[in-house]
Amino acid sequence: MRVRSGGHDYEGLSYSSTLGPFILLDLFNLRSIGIDVTSNTAWVQSGATLGELYHAISEKAGPNVAFPAGVCPTVGIGGHLSGGVLGTLVMAFRLAADQVTLVQVPPNVMVFSASRTLNQGATKLVTKWQNVAYDLDGRLFIRIVLVPDEDEKGNKTVKATFNSLFLGSKAELLPLMGVSFPELGLREEDCAEMSWIKSVLYFLGYLSGGKNESVLTERGVADPFITPFKAKSDFVRNLVSEQG
Ligand SMILES: Cc1cc2nc3c(=O)[nH]c(=O)nc-3n(C[C@H](O)[C@H](O)[C@H](O)COP(=O)(O)OP(=O)(O)OC[C@H]3O[C@@H](n4cnc5c(N)ncnc54)[C@H](O)[C@@H]3O)c2cc1C
Structure with a gap:
């Protein structure tokens, strides 16, 4: 069964x-x-x-x-x-x-999204992220999504997008990032303030599509992962080196 x-x-x-x-x-x-x-x-x-x-x-x-x-x-x-x-x-x-x-x-949380390609130092940023992301202020979550991309000249590259949710204000977030992860160069315009439920939509990329919370109750239709794919989930036990 x-x-x-x-x-x-x-x-x-x-x-x-x-x-x-x-x-x-x-x-x-x-x-x-x-x-x-x-x-x-x-x-x-x-x-x-x-x-x-x-x-x-x-x-x-x-x-x-x-x-x-x-x-x-x-x-x-x-x-x-x-x-x-x-x-x-x-x-x-x-x-x-x-x-x-x-x-x-x-009532409001902060989110940000900042993308960097290989030419913009993505490799060093990913290495730094591995060393700091687990030990930041407990209110700050930063994930990375790595995807193949093209740079401004049309050359193949990798784009690292740093997505974050912070349980605090922008006035607290920017100095915190300045101390813990200054290499990312987070700017005020990368950040947005919204309710937690809106942040759920933000992480799904739905906000830019103008969708509202009711999309969360749609089964299948709303799924951004509707395209068939094979995935595996695991934990990185040792840091991936910069060369790696
Ligand atoms: C697109 C996608 C995105 C994901 N995102 C995340 C994420 O952000 N964070 C995260 O932590 N994980 C994530 N996952 C992993 C997900 O949490 C696991 O795959 C989870 O087990 C799926 O639960 P389900 O009920 O949908 O799956 P199902 O395939 O229905 O169930 C998974 C397993 O649990 C068993 N099971 C289900 N219900 C019961 C029950 N009532 N009693 C006993 N056994 C039961 C099933 O038999 C099966 O072995 C994601 C997976 C996918 C495919």
Whole structure:
């Protein structure tokens, strides 16, 4: 028997088997969500998605409440929570599986996005990031997305995009970055202030597409990862050298 919640297992464990015929117990429609703001808890059925949970929190608990789980809105709660769960609030609240309670966030958080190509020093920046990102101010999360790109002359390059969420103000963030990670050269215009639920859309790239929070409750349609792909998730145990 296979059990499926959101169906986002990287190895397809929830919907395939090499052992011959099997039964699939699909929890897709078990998706109710109850938010209790007085106890800061939520009862969430296994088949609900992260997007549905985030949307329900924002609707019922307001801008000061969040849940520190993953980025992709169509991941299912059932498989997600049992697997650890890393997201933009991991520095402040650790893994969702450790936390499993709603958390308090400021009514507005800061986000920034800064991209650098190889010519703009991306390699050294990624090396520096490895050395500082885990040990920054506990309110500051910075991730890197590395993608192949072309530079201004049309030559192949790699673009490193530094995406961040900070549980504080711009006035606090800029000096903090100036001390901890000055090489990135973060500017005021790279930063934006918004509610936590908007930051969920920001990390998905939905804000630039003019979408609002209700997109988080759409299943499949809204998924930026709708194009089939194969992925693997692991932890880097040793720093990747600059040469690497
Ligand atoms: C596009 C994408 C983005 C992702 N982003 C993040 C991220 O930002 N952060 C992060 O931490 N992870 C992320 N992940 C990984 C994701 O959290 C895991 O793959 C998770 O296990 C998926 O849960 P699911 O319910 O959607 O998957 P499913 O495939 O339904 O389930 C995954 C596993 O859990 C089992 N399972 C599901 N429900 C139950 C249940 N109720 N009881 C017992 N077992 C159950 C299944 O049998 C299967 O083995 C991402 C994955 C994808 C594909």
